[in-house]
Amino acid sequence: MITAITMPKWGLTMTEGKVVQWLKPPGAAFAAGAELLEIETSKITNVVEADAAGTLSRIVATEGTTLPIGALLAVIAPSNTPAADIDAFVAQFVVVAPADDDAAEATQVAPRELQVGGQMLRCLELGSGDGPAVLLLHGFGGDLNTWMFNQPALCPDHRTLALELPGHGLSGKDVGAGDVAAFTDAIDTALSALKVERLHVVGHSMGGALAIALATRDPARIATLTLLAPAGLGPEINGGFINAFVRATRRREATEALQLLVHDPALISRVMVEETLRYKRLDGVPRSLETVAAAWFPQGRQAVDLRETLRALRPPVQVICGRDDRIIPAAHAEAIADVARVSVLDNVGHLPHMERAGEVNRLIRAMTA
Amino acid sequence: MPVKTIRQALQEALVHEMRRDPRVVVIGEDVSGGAGTEGGRDAAGGVLGVTKGLIKEFGENRVIDTPITESAIMGAAAGAAVTGLRPVAELMFSDFLGVCFDQIFNQAAKFRYMFGGKARTPLVIRTMVGAGRSAAAQHSQSPYHIFTSVPGLKVVVPSNAYDAKGLLIQAIRDDDPVVFCEHKLMYDLRTEVPDEAYTIPFGEANVVRDGDDVTVVALARMVHYTMEAAEQLAADGIECEVIDPRTTSPLDEDTILDSVERTGRLVVVDEATPRCSMATDIAALVADKAFAALKAPVRRVTAPHTPVPFAPSLEKLYIPDPDRIAAAVRDVHGYAR
Numbered sequence: 001m002i003t004a005i006t007m008p009k010w011g012l013t014m015t016e017g018k019v020v021q022w023l024k025p026p027g028a029a030f031a032a033g034a035e036l037l038e039i040e041t042s043k044i045t046n047v048v049e050a051d052a053a054g055t056l057s058r059i060v061a062t063e064g065t066t067l068p069i070g071a072l073l074a075v076i077a078p079s080n081t082p083a084a085d086i087d088a089f090v091a092q093f094v095v096v097a098p099a100d101d102d103a104a105e106a107t108q109v110a111p112r113e114l115q116v117g118g119q120m121l122r123c124l125e126l127g128s129g130d131g132p133a134v135l136l137l138h139g140f141g142g143d144l145n146t147w148m149f150n151q152p153a154l155c156p157d158h159r160t161l162a163l164e165l166p167g168h169g170l171s172g173k174d175v176g177a178g179d180v181a182a183f184t185d186a187i188d189t190a191l192s193a194l195k196v197e198r199l200h201v202v203g204h205s206m207g208g209a210l211a212i213a214l215a216t217r218d219p220a221r222i223a224t225l226t227l228l229a230p231a232g233l234g235p236e237i238n239g240g241f242i243n244a245f246v247r248a249t250r251r252r253e254a255t256e257a258l259q260l261l262v263h264d265p266a267l268i269s270r271v272m273v274e275e276t277l278r279y280k281r282l283d284g285v286p287r288s289l290e291t292v293a294a295a296w297f298p299q300g301r302q303a304v305d306l307r308e309t310l311r312a313l314r315p316p317v318q319v320i321c322g323r324d325d326r327i328i329p330a331a332h333a334e335a336i337a338d339v340a341r342v343s344v345l346d347n348v349g350h351l352p353h354m355e356r357a358g359e360v361n362r363l364i365r366a367m368t369a
Numbered sequence: 370m371p372v373k374t375i376r377q378a379l380q381e382a383l384v385h386e387m388r389r390d391p392r393v394v395v396i397g398e399d400v401s402g403g404a405g406t407e408g409g410r411d412a413a414g415g416v417l418g419v420t421k422g423l424i425k426e427f428g429e430n431r432v433i434d435t436p437i438t439e440s441a442i443m444g445a446a447a448g449a450a451v452t453g454l455r456p457v458a459e460l461m462f463s464d465f466l467g468v469c470f471d472q473i474f475n476q477a478a479k480f481r482y483m484f485g486g487k488a489r490t491p492l493v494i495r496t497m498v499g500a501g502r503s504a505a506a507q508h509s510q511s512p513y514h515i516f517t518s519v520p521g522l523k524v525v526v527p528s529n530a531y532d533a534k535g536l537l538i539q540a541i542r543d544d545d546p547v548v549f550c551e552h553k554l555m556y557d558l559r560t561e562v563p564d565e566a567y568t569i570p571f572g573e574a575n576v577v578r579d580g581d582d583v584t585v586v587a588l589a590r591m592v593h594y595t596m597e598a599a600e601q602l603a604a605d606g607i608e609c610e611v612i613d614p615r616t617t618s619p620l621d622e623d624t625i626l627d628s629v630e631r632t633g634r635l636v637v638v639d640e641a642t643p644r645c646s647m648a649t650d651i652a653a654l655v656a657d658k659a660f661a662a663l664k665a666p667v668r669r670v671t672a673p674h675t676p677v678p679f680a681p682s683l684e685k686l687y688i689p690d691p692d693r694i695a696a697a698v699r700d701v702h703g704y705a706r
Contacts, residue, residue: 170370170563250573252623270576281535281567 011148049358119172127155132198139205143169149357167288178291232306239300322348378534397459443472478521506676535569572619580608633664665704
């Protein structure tokens, strides 16, 4: 069978991407998970990995070219496929391009706006499936974009729901007490509105702790938990980061804070910093973040301890974190290896799902299959 | 996210702040927009349409139409500010600065100093700048550099709707007098703007484009011309870093200097006349504080030292355009000692 590699869509606002570099030569055979090429958007550079094994029969998009999402980048076909068949495939490939800006806007996936506790919470719903839905819970200061590399990989097999928590992204800014109960109440209400019965929960950092808390409330509805660099598994946390993130109003201080999140500081682009600042400038956001930080991370320590709760859970749990995490030490994950499947990734910081998206996606898919 | 024009963004900023703080009032010529016309008040929403709807929601005590006398508008607004209100006064054309210069230059800008720090003057002066409408020499100038040269005034020169809203809200919440310069050809320019209120700190430049070859600093409409030039140049392999200071006072020196330290080359683009201007000021800053990093002379792309011509063909020559900007960038990029 001949298949296409096309320009992916990462995040809500991506319309085009630039082919930076091919990591496999034309004609190369590759295994599932192999790194094929690097793509750069205005916001971030990431590697596209192979979903399945195959042969890179032809590279269509040369390095340095910028193409719209959905555009043909390369052709994958068995090595004995005649060149004429590949020519025909390339010739017949059609990018469904929106006719104009309005049409482009109309075809964009828009997050749902849920009414929860008197305010709006955004939820990006992608994909469908018969099995349990996948609920994605971002961390402190995060938003829907947390999952830009993961939700597209999970939605072919599952109904996926990325929820934007109170006080975060473009959701309503009222965080109440900002503690575990306030967030889990909001998540519960959102899940009722979304009519979700059973679910896999994937949570990052504070969202990981919320996943544990959610599982104790109603264990029967939880199929599995995947915790990415989770909070709540030990007292240590980088208090300097929390303070700097809450306080930053200018590009320089925001950049320095965000670079603590990752192993390779080059991942933090100017556009990512600008988007973080745009969020933090909104009226009400600094106070919401202060409230949440005070409830979860007072005086540079974690106030929420869910270790015993996690040990008592019945659903399968996996924990994925980076060995170079400078926010929450990887030792927290390693300490619960007796009850959870733990993966510690080398050369990865606090954002394994962005820094090593392909591997994390495979681990989540293995858990939710 | 909703897409809005600069006009809508400014109006939203005024509405947010007037709802949030009863001390915020709007004062100026025809700000209710249409008094004495057939349509009556609010028919037009001010000469620029920015204040449309305000008179209906906030009434004539907070949306104050004045006679055509700029000295009275600025004098009343400065006095109101120093006695507890937070006025947003409209100086329709910045060219009329001359008739109210004492109220701005020698009164509002000086109160904090003359009263030993005991007085606050939370005054915003919204005013139009810019050429390009064949409005002739008395209605086309960009004198933000004159305001910038006055200690005690803060000066904002936005280039897009997102910045315009956040900077106007910041200006209204600021306790010092702020001159807010709106380019008259840019009111319909659109970009994504949140519905919520937000502030952008003064003295924080926006890096509009990343590049390692040449730093280009531009203001207001020139930011867009510079971006056009940058796209042309990128096709030839010259990557510009484009910096929009957003506020000329305070000026974000660090962002400009950090960029020049990396690129070693600077072009400053300014629609105003060249003598004692922002272009000159920024060129001097870099010569003073980043001289060792420079690989080529600094180039300024500005209007000539003349009044703005009325004739459209001459006015077109007067205003810097993408080709002139690109030529200056090529010049410094190809410079060899």
